[in-house]
Amino acid sequence: METLPYTRANDLPPTQAERPSAASVDPSALVGAWVSTNRATCGIVKLILAHKDGRFTVQAFGALPDVANDWGEAEAFAFAGGVEVHDGVGFKAFYDFGFMKTALAAYLNKRILVVDSYNTFKDGSGRRNYFSRDHFYQEEAAP
Amino acid sequence: MDTMRYTRTEDRHATEPVPDGGGTVDPTPLAGTWLNTDKATRGIAKMVLTSSDGVLLVHAYGACAPSLCDWGEVEGAAFSSSVSSSEGMAFTATYDFGFMETSLAVYLKGGILVLDSFNTFKDGSGRANYFSREFFHS
Numbered sequence: 001m002e003t004l005p006y007t008r009a010n011d012l013p014p015t016q017a018e019r020p021s022a023a024s025v026d027p028s029a030l031v032g033a034w035v036s037t038n039r040a041t042c043g044i045v046k047l048i049l050a051h052k053d054g055r056f057t058v059q060a061f062g063a064l065p066d067v068a069n070d071w072g073e074a075e076a077f078a079f080a081g082g083v084e085v086h087d088g089v090g091f092k093a094f095y096d097f098g099f100m101k102t103a104l105a106a107y108l109n110k111r112i113l114v115v116d117s118y119n120t121f122k123d124g125s126g127r128r129n130y131f132s133r134d135h136f137y138q139e140e141a142a143p
Numbered sequence: 144m145d146t147m148r149y150t151r152t153e154d155r156h157a158t159e160p161v162p163d164g165g166g167t168v169d170p171t172p173l174a175g176t177w178l179n180t181d182k183a184t185r186g187i188a189k190m191v192l193t194s195s196d197g198v199l200l201v202h203a204y205g206a207c208a209p210s211l212c213d214w215g216e217v218e219g220a221a222f223s224s225s226v227s228s229s230e231g232m233a234f235t236a237t238y239d240f241g242f243m244e245t246s247l248a249v250y251l252k253g254g255i256l257v258l259d260s261f262n263t264f265k266d267g268s269g270r271a272n273y274f275s276r277e278f279f280h281s
Contacts, residue, residue: 062151
C-alpha cells in the first residue's frame with residue numbers, strides 16, 4: 001500500500017488501514033455565540049460562529065467604549081484534533097480591514113474558546129504589530 | 144488631531160501620538176533553539192529561530208523516525224504584546240509542503256514557547272485537517 005506523505009508522526013493515522021473516508025471537519029462544537037470572560041476586555045468582546053449551507057463563518061465584535069464594533073462576517077476554517085477524527089476543536093480566520101489585518105487562531109479547551117489574534121498594521125501609523133489573547137464562554141440560548 | 148483608525152480599543156495607543164520606531168517589532172527575544180517539552184512528541188520536535196537584520200527566520204523539525212524531518216527555513220512575522228511595544232513575543236509562519244500546509248501561531252509566555260499548528264491537507268488523502276498545541280523550552 002502506498003505510504004502517505006507526512007512531515008511528522010501526527011500526520012499519519014494510527015495505522016495505514018485506518019485511513020479516514022472523508023476529510024471534512026465538523027465545526028458543530030464551535031458553533032454558537034461566544035462572549036469574552038473579561039467584561040473589561042479591550043480586545044474582542046463577542047464571536048458568533050455559524051455553519052450554514054456547508055459554510056463555516058465567524059462574526060467578531062471588537063471592544064470600543066460603550067459599543068461593540070461589528071467586524072462583519074468572515075470565512076472560518078475548522079480543524080479537528082487529529083487526522084483520523086472529524087470533530088472540530090479549533091479554527092482560523094482572517095479579517096482584512098484595509099488599514100490593518102487580523103488573523104484569528106482559536107481552539108476549544110474544556111468548553112472555553114481560546115482566541116489568539118495576530119494583528120498587522122498596514123497604514124504606516126507606526127503602531128506595532130501585536131498579539132493578544134481572549135477567552136470566551138458560550139452564551140446559552142434563551143429557553 | 145487626526146485619530147488613527149481602529150477595530151477595538153487595544154489597537155490604540157494609551158496616549159497618542161505614536162512614539163518613534165517606525166512600527167517595527169524586534170524578533171530578538173524569540174531567537175534561539177527551542178526543544179519540545181514532550182520528548183515523545185509526534186508533532187514538532189525542535190525549532191530554531193534566528194533574527195537576521197530584523198527579520199525572523201523559522202526552522203522547524205518534525206518528529207519522524209529514525210531522524211527528525213527537516214522542514215527547512217521560512218520567514219516568520221513577529222508580533223509584540225501591544226501597539227506601543229517593540230519587543231517580539233509572538234510570531235506566525237506558514238509552511239507549504241505541497242501535499243499539506245501548516246500554519247504556525249506561536250507566543251512566548253513565562254519562558255515557554257507555546258505553539259499552535261493548523262494543518263491543512265491538499266492531497267485528497269482523506270486525512271482531516273487538524274490542530275495541535277505544543278510547548279517548547281530553550
